[in-house]
Amino acid sequence: MCDRERSVAMEDFWAIVLAGLKVWVCLIVALLMVPAMFGFSLGISETYMKILVKILEWATLRIQTVNKEQQILKSSSFNGLVQRDDGSMEEELRGLRRSRPKPPVGGDFTLSDCFYFYRRGIEDIIEDEVTQRFSSEELVSWNLLTRTNIDFQYISLKLTMVWGLGVFVRYCILAPLRIMLASIGLTWLVIGTTAVGFLPNWRLKSWLSEWVHVMCYRICARGLSCTIHYHNKENRPRKGGICVANHTSPIDIVILCNDGCYAMVGQSHGGLMGVLQRAMARSCPHIWFERADMKDRHLVTKRLTDHVNDKTKLPILIFPEGTCINNTSVMMFKKGSFEIGGTIYPVAIKYDPQFGDAFWNSAKYNMVSYLLRMMTSWAIVCNVWYLPAMHQQEGEDAVQFANRVKSVIAHQGGLVDLSWDGGLKRAKVKDTYKEEQQKKYSSMVVGSEEDRSSNSD
Amino acid sequence: MGSTNSTLSKIPNVEELVQETGFTPAHIVRLYDRFEALDKEKTGHLRPQDFGAINRLAINPIGDRIIGAFFSPGQETVDFHSFVRILAHFRPADKKRPKDPSMPEPVNSRTSKLKFAFQLYDQDKDGKISRAELLQVLRSMLEMQVTEEQLESIADRTIQEADLDTDDAISFEEFRKSLEKVNIDHKMSIRFLR
Numbered sequence: 001m002c003d004r005e006r007s008v009a010m011e012d013f014w015a016i017v018l019a020g021l022k023v024w025v026c027l028i029v030a031l032l033m034v035p036a037m038f039g040f041s042l043g044i045s046e047t048y049m050k051i052l053v054k055i056l057e058w059a060t061l062r063i064q065t066v067n068k069e070q071q072i073l074k075s076s077s078f079n080g081l082v083q084r085d086d087g088s089m090e091e092e093l094r095g096l097r098r099s100r101p102k103p104p105v106g107g108d109f110t111l112s113d114c115f116y117f118y119r120r121g122i123e124d125i126i127e128d129e130v131t132q133r134f135s136s137e138e139l140v141s142w143n144l145l146t147r148t149n150i151d152f153q154y155i156s157l158k159l160t161m162v163w164g165l166g167v168f169v170r171y172c173i174l175a176p177l178r179i180m181l182a183s184i185g186l187t188w189l190v191i192g193t194t195a196v197g198f199l200p201n202w203r204l205k206s207w208l209s210e211w212v213h214v215m216c217y218r219i220c221a222r223g224l225s226c227t228i229h230y231h232n233k234e235n236r237p238r239k240g241g242i243c244v245a246n247h248t249s250p251i252d253i254v255i256l257c258n259d260g261c262y263a264m265v266g267q268s269h270g271g272l273m274g275v276l277q278r279a280m281a282r283s284c285p286h287i288w289f290e291r292a293d294m295k296d297r298h299l300v301t302k303r304l305t306d307h308v309n310d311k312t313k314l315p316i317l318i319f320p321e322g323t324c325i326n327n328t329s330v331m332m333f334k335k336g337s338f339e340i341g342g343t344i345y346p347v348a349i350k351y352d353p354q355f356g357d358a359f360w361n362s363a364k365y366n367m368v369s370y371l372l373r374m375m376t377s378w379a380i381v382c383n384v385w386y387l388p389a390m391h392q393q394e395g396e397d398a399v400q401f402a403n404r405v406k407s408v409i410a411h412q413g414g415l416v417d418l419s420w421d422g423g424l425k426r427a428k429v430k431d432t433y434k435e436e437q438q439k440k441y442s443s444m445v446v447g448s449e450e451d452r453s454s455n456s457d
Numbered sequence: 458m459g460s461t462n463s464t465l466s467k468i469p470n471v472e473e474l475v476q477e478t479g480f481t482p483a484h485i486v487r488l489y490d491r492f493e494a495l496d497k498e499k500t501g502h503l504r505p506q507d508f509g510a511i512n513r514l515a516i517n518p519i520g521d522r523i524i525g526a527f528f529s530p531g532q533e534t535v536d537f538h539s540f541v542r543i544l545a546h547f548r549p550a551d552k553k554r555p556k557d558p559s560m561p562e563p564v565n566s567r568t569s570k571l572k573f574a575f576q577l578y579d580q581d582k583d584g585k586i587s588r589a590e591l592l593q594v595l596r597s598m599l600e601m602q603v604t605e606e607q608l609e610s611i612a613d614r615t616i617q618e619a620d621l622d623t624d625d626a627i628s629f630e631e632f633r634k635s636l637e638k639v640n641i642d643h644k645m646s647i648r649f650l651r
Contacts, residue, residue: 119647125523
C-alpha cells in the first residue's frame with residue numbers, strides 16, 4: 001500500500017512540475033521572445049529599471065547619511081586615485097627653483113630638480129594613465145553589488161537586507177532566466193541563418209537574413225537585460241561604409257546589432273564560436289580571417305576594400321582600438337581601417353556603470369566567467385550615438401584621419417581622448433619617448449639652443 | 458558579512474601597517490590592488506621588471522633610480538609591506554601631530570623625506586654625495602642631450618654652491634641647508650583623492 005501511494009505521489013509531483021514548466025515557457029515566449037522578435041516592448045523592463053533606480057537612490061542616501069555622521073570625506077566623481085599637478089615640466093621646475101637667484105645664462109641645475117621626477121615616478125607607480133584604463137571604473141556611490149564595494153563599511157541592517165534580497169533576485173531568478181534566453185537566442189541564430197543560407201540569392205534572402213540577425217540579437221539583449229538608447233538614428237551606417245566604434249567588451253556587438261545589420265570582421269575560431277561564425281557567413285557575407293592571414297596586411301586590406309566597394313554588402317563593423325578599454329577613455333585608433341578609403345560612420349558607445357560594469361578585463365576573467373558576471377548584474381544600460389559620416393580629407397594621412405575620428409567619438413561619449421596605444425598593456429614603450437623627456441629637461445638645465453648661440457657671440 | 462571587502466582580510470598584518478605608515482585601511486586596499494596588478498605572475502613579490510612595465514615610469518629620466526629605491530641592497534624582490542613602507546615616505550605630513558622628541562621620527566616628516574631624496578643621489582650610502590655620484594645622476598637625467606664638459610661644469614657648480622666644508626662632497630646637512638627654502642612637504646607628497 002505504501003509503495004503505491006508513494007508512486008502516485010511521485011507521479012502527481014512530476015505532473016505538477018511539468019505543468020509549471022509549460023506555464024513558465026509560455027510566459028517567456030509571450031512576454032519576452034515575441035516582443036523581441038517583432039521589436040516592440042511591453043514595458044516590463046522599464047518598470048524593473050524604475051524600481052531599481054528608486055532602490056539605488058535610497059541606498060545612496062542611507063550610505064551618505066551614515067558617512068556624514070562619521071565625517072568621512074567623499075570626493076567628487078573624478079576617477080583618479082592621486083591628485084596630480086597639471087603643470088608642465090617647465091612650470092613645476094620653475095616652482096622648485098623659485099627660491100634661488102636667477103642665473104645669468106638660461107638654464108640651471110638644482111638638487112631639488114629631481115623632486116619633480118621623483119614625485120612623478122611615484123605617482124605613476126601608484127596609478128598611471130594607461131594601466132588604469134584596463135581595470136573597471138570605480139563608482140561614486142555603491143550600487144549594491146559586492147563586486148563594486150570598495151569602502152566595506154557596515155551601514156545598517158536594512159541596507160544589508162536589501163543587498164541580500166538583491167543577491168537572491170540576481171542569482172536565483174534573473175540569472176537562470178537570462179542564461180536560458182541567451183542560449184535560445186544563439187541557437188535560433190545558428191538555425192535561422194543556416195536556413196536562410198539555403199535560399200537562392202533573391203532580395204528576399206537579404207531581407208530575411210537581416211530580420212533573423214536582428215531578432216536573435218534582440219533576444220540576446222533581453223538575455224542580458226540591456227536597455228539601449230539610440231541617438232541620432234538618421235546617421236546610421238549605410239551599405240558600403242565602415243562603422244567605427246570604441247571597444248569595451250564583446251557585448252558591443254550585441255548592442256550595435258540590435259539596431260541594424262553589420263558585416264563582422266575577425267579571426268575565425270574553432271568550437272562553438274566557429275559554428276556561429278560559419279552559420280552567420282552562410283546567410284550574408286561576413287569577413288572571417290584565418291589566423292595566418294591576419295598577419296598579411298595587404299591581404300586584409302584587399303578583402304576589406306573589396307567588401308566596401310560592393311555597394312550591396314552590409315557596412316563593416318570595426319573596433320580600431322584593437323582591445324577592450326574600460327569605457328572611461330578612448331585609446332589610439334589603429335590606422336588600418338582608415339586606409340581603405342570608404343565612408344567612415346563613427347559610433348560612440350557609453351555604458352552606465354551604475355547598473356552593471358560591462359568592461360571585459362581579459363587578464364582577469366575569461367569569456368565564460370565574464371558572461372556570468374554580466375548576467376548577474378542588475379542590467380546593462382548604455383547610450384549609443386550615431387555620428388555624421390566622415391571622409392578622409394585632402395592632404396590628411398591615415399593617422400591624422402584616425403585621430404580626428406577618435407576625438408569626435410571621445411567628445412560625444414564624454415570619454416578621455418588618449419593617444420597611448422591600447423596594445424601597450426602588453427608591450428613596452430619605445431625609447432624615443434624617454435629621449436623626449438630628457439630633451440625637455442636638458443633645455444631647462446643648459447638652456448635651449450637659442451640661449452647658447454646668442455651668448456657665444 | 459557579504460558586504461565587507463574581502464581584500465582587507467587577504468593582507469597580513471594590516472593593523473601593523475596602518476600604525477607604521479599612517480595610511481588608512483582603504484588606501485592600503487587600493488595599494489594592494491595596485492601591487493597585485495603589477496605582480497602579473499602572482500608571486501607575491503615585485504621584481505624590477507614589474508616596475509619597468511609601467512610606461513610613464515619607463516620614460517622618466519630617473520625611473521631606474523626610483524625603482525632601485527624600493528629594493529634594499531642585495532635584495533631582488535620587494536614584498537607588499539616594504540612596498541607600502543617606501544610609499545609611506547610620500548604621505549603628506551600630519552600637521553596636527555605634536556612635536557614629541559621621544560617618539561621616533563615619522564616616516565613622512567620633512568627630514569625623512571629629505572633623507573629619502575638624499576639616498577637617490579647617494580647610491581653607496583656613505584652619507585655624502587660625491588662628485589662622481591652627482592655626475593651619475595646628471596648623466597642619467599640628460600644622457601645624450603649635453604656634452605661631458607657641460608655635465609662636469611654643472612656638477613662642479615652645484616658642489617661649489619652647496620659644499621660648505623669644502624670636502625668636495627655634499628653631506629646630508631649641506632643637502633638639507635641648500636633646500637631649506639623649498640616646500641618639501643608639497644613637492645614630495647602624494648595626495649590620495651579617495
